[in-house]
Amino acid sequence: MFQGMTFEPGSLPEGTEALRQEVRAFLASELDPDVLPNSDFNAGVSAEFSRKLAEHGWIGMTWPKKYGGGERSFLERYVVTEELIAAGAPVGTHWIADRQSGPLLLKFGSEEQRQLFLPKIVSGELFFSIGMSEPDSGSDLASIRTTATKTDGGWLLNGSKIWTSFAHTNHYMVTLVRTQPPSENRHAGMSQIVVDLKDENVEITGIKNLSGESDFNQVFFDDLFVPDNMLLGEEGNGWEQVMSELGYERSGPERFLSAFRVLVEFTREIEENGTDEQLALLGRLSAHLVTLRRMSISVATMLESGKLPLSEAALIKDVGTTFEQLVPEVVRQAANPNASKRFIDTLNECILHAPSFTLRGGTREILKGVIARGLGLR
Amino acid sequence: MNEQQQLIKDTLSRLLTDLCTPQEVDAAENGEWAGNLWQTLNETGLALAGVPETAGGSGGDLEDSLLVLHEAARFSAPVPLAEHFIAGLLLAEQGAVVGDAPTTIAVGDFEIDDALNLSGSAENVAFARWCGEIVLAARGTAGMKLCRIAVAETDLTPGLSVAGEPRDTISVSRQLDAANVFDAGDDIEHRIRLMGAATRSVMMAGALESTLEMSVQYSQERSQFGRSISKFQAIQHQLAVMAGEVAASTLAADCIKESFASLNEVDIAIGKARTGEAVSVCTDLAHGIHGAMGYTLEHSLNHRTRRLWCWRDEYGAEKEWQLLIGQKFVAGGADNLWATITDQS
Incomplete structure (x- = not known):
């Protein structure tokens, strides 16, 4: 598109499918069906859940083995994280350590710091803010x-x-x-x-x-x-260190899946007797979501090849969080008048969290400034 | 993008810079056939990049053809590349070869009897008046047929799209030669619609990229209040929104290119719905940034935006494809929605 703004095509390697199924099976056995899931990554915390993820090697997946990491690819990590978010798993406790503090320590930390922190992050014992x-x-x-x-x-x-x-x-x-x-x-x-x-x-x-x-x-x-x-x-x-942190922070699935459970409950509402308008809305939002996934996978592919695509990451967060805020708004307008309590509770919880989507990790205005720089305007 | 594709892109870009100037596009809108451009695209093999050599094409892969459409749309090339490509593919499936003159596609209501009398009509036939032949689907007594007919053998009523490009009405009542009638599957009309929607999505992605580039460039050239308007945060933010929509469109169109060989219905639906939605946002912003200058015929922004307004409605506007996606996705059930989404490549 522009020199400072390139989305190289990326796709998930074959092997990630087995991993995806493994994560799904784990989630099916771990998540309490009585708790209404919330796919906002900041909404659910459970140190116990984080430790169980660690037992499966799903924290610090891409890090070197000598620090306890899995030396797996960014795309494998992508698959695990999107499965966790989409299911509304309580990931808030370890999320920051896994997403950015660990990579930051790997990139800039001293050997002593890496030895001190990384193995315990990987084992789900240390959490960062x-x-x-x-x-x-x-x-x-x-x-x-x-x-x-x-x-x-x-x-x-x-x-x-x-x-x-x-x-x-x-x-x-x-x-x-x-x-x-x-x-x-x-x-x-x-x-x-x-x-x-x-x-x-x-x-x-x-x-x-x-x-x-x-x-x-x-x-x-x-x-x-x-x-x-x-x-x-x-x-x-x-x-410089803080800016590099943001490349990891802005392009992941948690930047466009925060409202996903609303979409799931909307689908449940229209499963039997959805009108064409409602089905088309589900189709419209799904088209956005599928496309955002492709963008995010593209950036994960670039991260894997050692690049740090900062403007692309900012762009995904801007488009993604705009989408996350659009979902509860348009779904609310299209809902059935006799909607279920489950649907309304999920929707309201999302509405209450939605203002934060475009604040955390850089406001809309900051992100658009980064994108403008990518376009050569700054 | 592989080496072959990069070569196609670079060659085409050079060629269109020379042969498809804004003046050429204007001339076409004023009724002049861009014969020179067509001849060059045809002779270089670019017009049929992904059609088998045995069917008169250049024998690359289908992705190459869609790349050609993507690039040509960046220049608003006033020639029926998409239609000629679809016609070439459909004829190739029948072991037939498309001619040197452009061939277009008619989507309408046609019947053909056992004596091969074809009758019916179609509106909005792209570039028909400048084409040699038309390929169309017709209902036969024992299933669908694919027919080819010379434009000269039809009654043609000229019409124009909002982009000022020919969208003619044709009607036919004529007996065809057996060599021009082929057995086609019952899904032929659906396949033509999918191919049409795929080409339009890719073309929209190309034109959207160009619209963004023009807007960035204009904002840097235009000075108000003593500085280039690209320095104003309000303008930068509008361009950033455009960039997001354009990136989404490009990725959605790339996905169509990759899976075109299998005519993946959902990929095409997602591409058409997503690029179509981006058109509304981007044309609004591009015109806002260009000010009154962009509202004139003089500035070539209108070549892109008017085509975008045309293409988003052709072969099904957003709503039609959104509904298709919605119906497919709801069928898996709410608890499988996520699996349905991850199954989309």
Whole structure:
């Protein structure tokens, strides 16, 4: 399409089908049929479920064996993740560690850090949070004010992070901090530091989202001491590291499947006596979904070949999350007047979570800026 | 894209840059047949890239032909490449060869009796007035027949699409030679519809890509408030939305190309529905970005957008294909919806 925006054709290798069936069989035996599934990756948490996934080798699948990983392909990981999300499995606990903290440690972490963290992530014992946003820094991430000041044997952190999902239950947070004061180059002087969330000097306050759940938090540091060996990557290289993290964060199936269970329940509603209008709507949304899958598989294929397609990933997230928000809206309008409670509950749960779809991982505006850069406009 | 395909794409792109200028497209809309362009496409073998050599084609694979349509649509080539390709394929199945002059396809209501008297009519026959022959499906007394007939042997009433391209009405009442009547399967009309929808989807993807490129370029050239409008966030965001729709269309069309040989009904339905939906979004944004300039006949944006408005309705608009997908997907049941989706390649 454009030089900075290419979707190379990709397809799932033959062998992934057996893996898919294996995951389906596991989910059929594990998921409680009495719990209404929610395919929003952030909606369900269960450390026990994460540990069971780990037993099957489905956390850290692509990582080197010497850290406990499976050395499997990004496409195999893609298959496992889309099966989990589509089924509405409770993946929130390990999701961030598996998706981005682990790859980040592999790419930039010290050998000591890799040995320390990766095997325990793979075994479902260690869970990570993202430490990027601050009360005054959301989309403008370069304006963060949390500082890490050099001290004997380590760093002293001051400031706070916000919207930190599961900081109250997870173990560590990869935290973006200023190690140098802001200069003309806004992106310079930042670093990433791994913070132990169980440290007694870390204060964590829950924030309720509008659905009443308390999944995210504000995290405070007041002269928090972090030892030298917890600096992740190079001092001053934080911005580049954070950007590379986002390539993994934006292109996966969790960016277009969050509303999938609504589509399933809508299908149940129209199975017997669907009108042509309702069937055509199911067809329309399915056409979007099938196409988004192809885009996401294309990016997984590029990741597999060692590329980091940042604008393509941003584009998938923008198109995908727009779709996720479209689904509950149009399905609601097409629903039968005597719709089942199961349908209405699924729909309402999705509606309550939908505003977050286009906020987490970069707002619509930020993503469109990245796409515009891919088009050569910036 | 393999080497052969890259070669086709590059050759065609060079050739169309020379022979299919905006002036040529305008001339065709003013009633001039682009004979030179057709002759070149035919002689280079590009017009029948994926049709077997024994049937007068170039013997590549079917993906090559669809790639040609994709590229030609980026230039709004005013020639019946899609129809000629479909006619070439259908005739090849019968061991017959398509002629050098373009052949078009008529989709209408035709009957043929045992004495081979063909009667019936069809509207919106693409480029009929400029074609040598027409291929069509007709109901015989003992099953469907595929017929070929010279355009000169039909009554032709000229008509135009919203893109200013010939969409003529033809009517026929004539006895055919046995050599021009073939036994066809009962699904021949459905197969023609699928082939037609496949070609239109691929063409829409090509024209959409070009529409995005034109819009990006125009936004960089046009200056207002002292800077190029591409520097305004509002414009960048509109272009980003277009880019998303175009990427989705291209991938949906690529999938049609890959599975065209088996005429996968759901792939084609998804492609036609998805690209058709992208047309509404992208033509709206492209015209918004181009301002009044893009609303003139002078600027070639209209060559793309008017064809997109035509093609999205041909061989079934979005609703028809969405319904087909919906019916197929609901049949598997709600609890299998995910499996139905992952089974789509």
